[in-house]
Amino acid sequence: MIELPDYYKNKDKIDFRDATFGAVAEVMKNDTESVLLTNDMGALGIDKIAEFAPERVINVGITEQNMMSTAAGLAMTGRTVFVHGIISHIIFRSLEQIKLDLCVQRLPVIIIGVGTGLTYGQDGPTHHGLEDIGAIKCLPNMTILNPSDAYSADHAVKQAYKSQSPCYIRMDKALLPHLYDSNNNLSQNIFSHGETKGGSIITSGVTVWSALLAQSLLFKKNIHCNVIDILQIKPLNSSKLYSLVEHSEWIYIIEESAHNGGFSSDICYSLKNKSFKFFEIINFKDQYLLGSAQREWAWKKYKIDGESVADDIFLLNRG
Amino acid sequence: MEDRQIPTKISNESREIRKLVLETALNAKKGHVPSAFSWVEIAVVLYFKGIMKFDAKNPQMEDRDRFILSKGHGCLTLYAALSKLGFFPRDLLNDFGGKGAVLAGHPDTEIPGVETCTGSLGHGLGVGAGFALSAKLKNMKWRTYVVLGDAECHEGSVWEAAMFAGHQKLNSLVAIIDKNKLGATDFTENYASVKNLAERFNSFGWDVAECDGHDECKLFELLFAHKSKKSDKPFCIVADTIKGKGVSFMQNSKEWHTKLPKDNEIAEAFDCIENNND
Known part of the structure; x- marks a missing residue:
């Protein structure tokens, strides 16, 4: 689970x-x-x-x-x-x-x-x-x-x-559980959870739940961020994304993909003209996962589970 | 060379198409001429002898019969036929393969009369099955004709589509195999035999027939009879053809897949076509 x-x-x-x-x-x-x-x-x-x-x-x-x-x-x-x-x-x-x-x-x-x-x-x-x-x-x-x-x-x-x-x-x-309901406007195909100050965790699909867990853990440590859910990977709503990270000091991308198999390069391209305190991408690297890569086990091993993400962002913030 | 006699004459339409194909290829300095020549009579019967229903001035007419040249590299024959019928001006042939030209080395849907992009082999029969399934669901009367190469039948996707069409009883689907026995580099018999195609299609739930693919009368007879036949199966004709048919030195040769005649060969090629000297 x-x-x-x-x-x-x-x-x-x-x-x-x-x-x-x-x-x-x-x-x-x-x-x-x-x-x-x-x-x-x-x-x-x-x-x-x-x-x-x-x-x-x-x-x-x-x-x-x-x-x-x-x-x-x-x-x-x-x-x-x-x-x-x-x-x-x-x-x-x-x-x-x-x-x-x-x-x-x-x-x-x-x-x-x-x-x-x-x-x-x-x-x-x-x-x-x-x-x-x-x-x-x-x-x-x-x-x-x-x-x-x-x-x-x-x-x-x-x-x-x-x-x-x-x-x-x-x-x-x-x-x-339901993350969205009819009160949420999904028409822009990108949705931000939480306050747009501090940093931004950008993700898509079920790793949004990792990001939300990380967000809640970081909040307890007084580190603030929004979680940006990319509902439509292509075409990416770059202008909306840009506006959501306009005041972000850092970016942390989580993708449940191989290194070149996901969407992180599109995020990088969209934000190429902006500088951040740190810009980190976490994924499964350029490899195949042989054997039984049970999801929660693999998320922990490759540090894309909520706790690992929170720990990593905490350390990166401390510099 | 194969020891075989083709007993039929070349009709006026097929002679004109072969000349157009050769002129177009020579002008562009490109084209798969022998692959185009091997299915000329099939094209003539479908387009010029009343087998297919179409309107050149309204290529998207809803109840038209659909045609797919699955062996897209043989497109020069299709282009020549479509231009003769008025789907597009003859001038477009002069620009075949040119900078930004409408007509490329494989057909796409920008061309009036072309239903789908082909050129990567093994796609046409599956798309044709989709057309035929749609006709069946709508109870529409249009038919779908797909011309495939025999070497194309190496593709697994052809057999996926054949199995699907047979199982679904897509009886408005007609596959015509242009069995010229040559792939791009060699005779199929020397690297991956596609013998017994009729038996293979029959075992996948198709009605099948075999004939001389350059005999317009026989092709017409089979295709016309199929239109009134009450079978619930799709229909496959294995048409025995000669790659390069019409030009003696190109025929049944593995040297000419993309090669074009030059110097004295050009006049000789046109002479062969003009005088049925094959």
Whole structure:
């Protein structure tokens, strides 16, 4: 279980997949032309969609390349297509189909990948999602959404559908409380938690919970910071990001990715004209994690858990 | 060289297309001419003999038949056919491969009449399966025709799509394999055989037929019959072709994949095409 700040510990926990496919169901009920393809990857939410649209939920088998090409063909006839599978398979096995069949032609295909970071950490590098952002973000026309709770997952699906262009939604399997609700405006695709003074911890996806824990621990040591949740990695809302760190003395980026597989380089690029007391990036370095990289264990080992992040920032602040 | 006789004459349309292909390639100093030549009769039957429904002045007409040249490197034949039909002005051929030109060495969707980008092999049949699935879901009558190379069938994605289309009974999908028996560098038989393609497709749930891929009458007969056939299966024609068909010294040769005629060869090539001297 991902360690949560005290405030969230007793809140109800929601499955990302239920929220995501609940939103997909809403879309598919309204848009009777839309189709969902899976590579033999199931979810309770998919079964619910199949109950009202059995002909539009199609298990194509373990054929990721064909799934993307078929999605393109469907989309070219005016349909919005959702495509679902495990991140490490549907992104890397079919990367060329994503590039040529979906992105070059800017088709409304929404890839919903399950298994961000170390969601499947114990299943070895075949199932880790540590490099996918790096692989996908270089493709023009592609939007990357990385929700951090059920509410932002719902928002991501609806935003992707509205865009009518290629989108990649990264979906976790963790049970987590609501971080956002209808009182929060997520339209800028970036959200700041806490006061914009002191420093900024910038992160995306479920590591937001590490950042929030670190923030609460640092507060007790009189170190102040905001936590910036990048809900849309590409295109990055650089101007909003810049405004959120305008008064920040330091930047600390947490990414559950390999060194070049995440979003930190995009943050660096966006903030290249600004100087800080320190600018630190923590991730899994340029390597594969062999063996059973159980998420909480690996977060502690590579110091991207909340306590390690708080300790590191404390030391960096002391100089 | 293969010991084989092709008994058919070359039709006027196919002769004109071959001349256009060669002129275009020579002008640009680039192009996969033999790969374009091997499927000329297939293109002629689809586009000029009433098999496919389309409107050159309205390329996006909703109920058009869809065509995908999955072996995108053979695009010079497609460009020649589309220009002859009026999808775009003939002048565009003169700028093939030029600076910022519309027509590149592999087709993309900026070109009127081109449905999808091809050129990396193994994509077309899957996209075609998507077209056919959409037609089935909508109960639309359009058909999808995909031309693949036989060497392209080395790609695993072709068989993913074949399996999917067979299972889904996408009976509006037609795959035509341009079986010229040559890849880019050698005969497929010498490095990865693609024998028995008809049997392979049949085992994936397809109706299949084999024919001489330069026999327009036979191709027409098969494709026309399929339009009224009540099968619930997709249809595959394995068309036996000759790479470089129409120019004697290019035919069935592994030397000419991207090579262009020069000096005296140019006149000889046009002479072959003009006089069916292949």
